[in-house]
Amino acid sequence: MHILQLVGVGLTATVLVAVLRPRAPQFAMMVGMLAGIVLLLSVVDSMRSVIQSLSDLATAAKVDHSFLSTVLKIIGIAYIVEFAAQVARDAQEGALAGKIELAGKVGIVILALPIITGVIESLVHLLP
Protein backbone atom coordinates (compact mmCIF):
# COMPACT_ATOMS: atom_id res chain seq x y z
CA MET A 1 0.00 0.00 0.00
CA HIS A 2 1.14 3.55 -0.66
CA ILE A 3 2.80 5.31 2.26
CA LEU A 4 0.50 8.34 2.00
CA GLN A 5 -2.49 6.03 2.23
CA LEU A 6 -1.09 4.47 5.41
CA VAL A 7 -0.44 7.87 6.97
CA GLY A 8 -3.94 8.93 5.99
CA VAL A 9 -5.43 5.88 7.71
CA GLY A 10 -3.42 6.69 10.82
CA LEU A 11 -4.48 10.35 10.88
CA THR A 12 -8.15 9.55 10.23
CA ALA A 13 -8.16 6.94 12.97
CA THR A 14 -6.49 9.42 15.32
CA VAL A 15 -9.22 12.00 14.70
CA LEU A 16 -11.96 9.36 15.18
CA VAL A 17 -10.36 8.11 18.40
CA ALA A 18 -9.93 11.63 19.75
CA VAL A 19 -13.59 12.43 19.08
CA LEU A 20 -14.85 9.08 20.43
CA ARG A 21 -12.66 8.96 23.56
CA PRO A 22 -14.78 11.12 25.92
CA ARG A 23 -18.10 9.69 24.68
CA ALA A 24 -17.37 5.96 24.37
CA PRO A 25 -13.87 4.99 25.51
CA GLN A 26 -14.30 1.29 24.76
CA PHE A 27 -15.16 2.01 21.12
CA ALA A 28 -12.30 4.47 20.85
CA MET A 29 -9.96 1.70 21.98
CA MET A 30 -11.42 -0.65 19.35
CA VAL A 31 -11.01 1.92 16.56
CA GLY A 32 -7.41 2.47 17.57
CA MET A 33 -6.74 -1.25 17.67
CA LEU A 34 -8.31 -1.88 14.26
CA ALA A 35 -6.38 1.02 12.73
CA GLY A 36 -3.20 -0.51 14.12
CA ILE A 37 -4.15 -3.86 12.63
CA VAL A 38 -4.79 -2.28 9.22
CA LEU A 39 -1.40 -0.55 9.28
CA LEU A 40 0.45 -3.67 10.44
CA LEU A 41 -1.30 -5.91 7.90
CA SER A 42 -0.30 -3.72 4.96
CA VAL A 43 3.27 -3.42 6.25
CA VAL A 44 3.64 -7.13 6.92
CA ASP A 45 2.56 -7.87 3.38
CA SER A 46 5.43 -5.83 1.97
CA MET A 47 7.77 -7.35 4.58
CA ARG A 48 7.50 -10.65 2.74
CA SER A 49 9.77 -9.55 -0.13
CA VAL A 50 12.38 -8.17 2.32
CA ILE A 51 12.49 -11.51 4.11
CA GLN A 52 12.70 -13.34 0.79
CA SER A 53 15.77 -11.34 -0.26
CA LEU A 54 17.30 -11.79 3.20
CA SER A 55 16.94 -15.54 2.96
CA ASP A 56 18.40 -15.44 -0.57
CA LEU A 57 21.42 -13.61 0.86
CA ALA A 58 21.72 -16.19 3.63
CA THR A 59 21.67 -19.01 1.11
CA ALA A 60 24.31 -17.27 -1.01
CA ALA A 61 26.55 -16.75 2.05
CA LYS A 62 25.98 -20.40 3.07
CA VAL A 63 24.72 -19.37 6.52
CA ASP A 64 22.84 -22.01 8.47
CA HIS A 65 19.19 -21.40 7.69
CA SER A 66 18.04 -22.12 11.24
CA PHE A 67 19.84 -18.97 12.43
CA LEU A 68 17.94 -16.77 9.99
CA SER A 69 14.62 -18.36 10.89
CA THR A 70 15.36 -17.80 14.60
CA VAL A 71 16.13 -14.15 13.95
CA LEU A 72 12.91 -13.79 11.93
CA LYS A 73 10.91 -15.43 14.70
CA ILE A 74 12.39 -13.01 17.22
CA ILE A 75 11.49 -10.05 14.98
CA GLY A 76 7.95 -11.39 14.63
CA ILE A 77 7.57 -11.81 18.39
CA ALA A 78 8.90 -8.30 18.93
CA TYR A 79 6.39 -6.81 16.46
CA ILE A 80 3.34 -8.64 17.79
CA VAL A 81 4.26 -8.05 21.44
CA GLU A 82 4.85 -4.36 20.79
CA PHE A 83 1.47 -4.12 19.09
CA ALA A 84 -0.37 -5.87 21.94
CA ALA A 85 1.43 -3.83 24.60
CA GLN A 86 0.54 -0.59 22.85
CA VAL A 87 -3.11 -1.61 22.61
CA ALA A 88 -3.09 -2.41 26.32
CA ARG A 89 -1.39 0.91 27.12
CA ASP A 90 -3.97 2.68 24.93
CA ALA A 91 -6.69 1.20 27.17
CA GLN A 92 -4.94 2.63 30.27
CA GLU A 93 -3.66 -0.80 31.29
CA GLY A 94 0.01 -0.06 31.75
CA ALA A 95 0.61 -2.97 34.12
CA LEU A 96 -0.89 -5.47 31.67
CA ALA A 97 1.22 -3.98 28.88
CA GLY A 98 4.32 -4.53 30.99
CA LYS A 99 3.37 -8.15 31.53
CA ILE A 100 2.78 -8.73 27.81
CA GLU A 101 6.25 -7.31 27.16
CA LEU A 102 7.69 -9.56 29.85
CA ALA A 103 6.14 -12.61 28.20
CA GLY A 104 7.61 -11.52 24.88
CA LYS A 105 11.06 -11.11 26.42
CA VAL A 106 10.91 -14.59 27.91
CA GLY A 107 9.85 -16.01 24.54
CA ILE A 108 12.74 -14.22 22.82
CA VAL A 109 15.25 -15.55 25.36
CA ILE A 110 13.96 -19.09 24.86
CA LEU A 111 14.32 -18.72 21.09
CA ALA A 112 17.79 -17.18 21.37
CA LEU A 113 19.10 -19.86 23.73
CA PRO A 114 20.31 -22.30 21.01
CA ILE A 115 22.29 -19.49 19.33
CA ILE A 116 23.88 -18.43 22.63
CA THR A 117 24.84 -22.00 23.48
CA GLY A 118 26.24 -22.43 19.96
CA VAL A 119 28.42 -19.34 20.34
CA ILE A 120 29.68 -20.51 23.75
CA GLU A 121 30.39 -24.00 22.43
CA SER A 122 32.45 -22.67 19.52
CA LEU A 123 34.31 -20.42 21.93
CA VAL A 124 35.10 -23.41 24.13
CA HIS A 125 36.38 -25.26 21.04
CA LEU A 126 38.64 -22.34 20.19
CA LEU A 127 40.21 -22.39 23.66
CA PRO A 128 43.36 -24.49 23.93
Place this chain on the structure above:
Amino acid sequence: MSPEIRAVFQIAGIGFLVAILHTILKQSGKEEFAHWTTFVGFVAVFMIVIGYVDQLYREIQQVFFLSQ
Protein backbone atom coordinates in the same frame (compact mmCIF):
# COMPACT_ATOMS: atom_id res chain seq x y z
CA MET B 1 -11.89 1.97 0.03
CA SER B 2 -10.58 -1.35 1.24
CA PRO B 3 -12.74 -3.44 3.60
CA GLU B 4 -10.36 -2.88 6.51
CA ILE B 5 -10.61 0.92 6.28
CA ARG B 6 -14.37 0.58 5.88
CA ALA B 7 -14.41 -1.44 9.12
CA VAL B 8 -12.58 1.38 10.92
CA PHE B 9 -15.31 3.84 9.92
CA GLN B 10 -18.00 1.26 10.69
CA ILE B 11 -16.74 0.82 14.24
CA ALA B 12 -16.47 4.56 14.77
CA GLY B 13 -20.04 4.91 13.49
CA ILE B 14 -21.32 2.18 15.79
CA GLY B 15 -19.50 3.91 18.63
CA PHE B 16 -21.17 7.25 17.93
CA LEU B 17 -24.58 5.63 17.54
CA VAL B 18 -24.25 3.70 20.78
CA ALA B 19 -23.03 6.78 22.64
CA ILE B 20 -26.02 8.81 21.41
CA LEU B 21 -28.45 5.96 22.19
CA HIS B 22 -26.91 5.62 25.63
CA THR B 23 -27.42 9.33 26.35
CA ILE B 24 -31.01 9.34 25.05
CA LEU B 25 -32.00 6.22 26.99
CA LYS B 26 -30.35 7.54 30.13
CA GLN B 27 -32.17 10.88 29.82
CA SER B 28 -35.51 9.09 29.52
CA GLY B 29 -34.77 7.10 32.68
CA LYS B 30 -34.16 3.68 31.11
CA GLU B 31 -30.81 2.89 32.67
CA GLU B 32 -30.86 -0.88 32.06
CA PHE B 33 -31.67 -0.43 28.38
CA ALA B 34 -28.83 2.03 28.06
CA HIS B 35 -26.36 -0.41 29.57
CA TRP B 36 -27.61 -3.28 27.42
CA THR B 37 -27.30 -1.16 24.26
CA THR B 38 -23.70 -0.38 25.09
CA PHE B 39 -23.00 -4.03 25.79
CA VAL B 40 -24.59 -5.28 22.56
CA GLY B 41 -22.79 -2.61 20.54
CA PHE B 42 -19.51 -3.55 22.13
CA VAL B 43 -20.04 -7.25 21.36
CA ALA B 44 -20.85 -6.44 17.72
CA VAL B 45 -17.71 -4.33 17.40
CA PHE B 46 -15.67 -7.02 19.10
CA MET B 47 -16.88 -9.59 16.57
CA ILE B 48 -15.66 -7.37 13.73
CA VAL B 49 -12.28 -6.69 15.34
CA ILE B 50 -11.61 -10.28 16.36
CA GLY B 51 -11.75 -11.36 12.71
CA TYR B 52 -9.05 -8.86 11.81
CA VAL B 53 -6.93 -9.88 14.82
CA ASP B 54 -7.15 -13.44 13.53
CA GLN B 55 -6.08 -12.31 10.05
CA LEU B 56 -3.12 -10.38 11.48
CA TYR B 57 -2.01 -13.35 13.58
CA ARG B 58 -2.17 -15.69 10.60
CA GLU B 59 -0.22 -13.28 8.42
CA ILE B 60 2.51 -12.71 11.02
CA GLN B 61 2.72 -16.43 11.72
CA GLN B 62 3.16 -17.07 8.02
CA VAL B 63 5.68 -14.31 7.29
CA PHE B 64 7.92 -14.80 10.34
CA PHE B 65 7.70 -18.64 10.44
CA LEU B 66 6.30 -18.47 13.99
CA SER B 67 4.18 -21.61 13.65
CA GLN B 68 7.11 -24.00 13.17
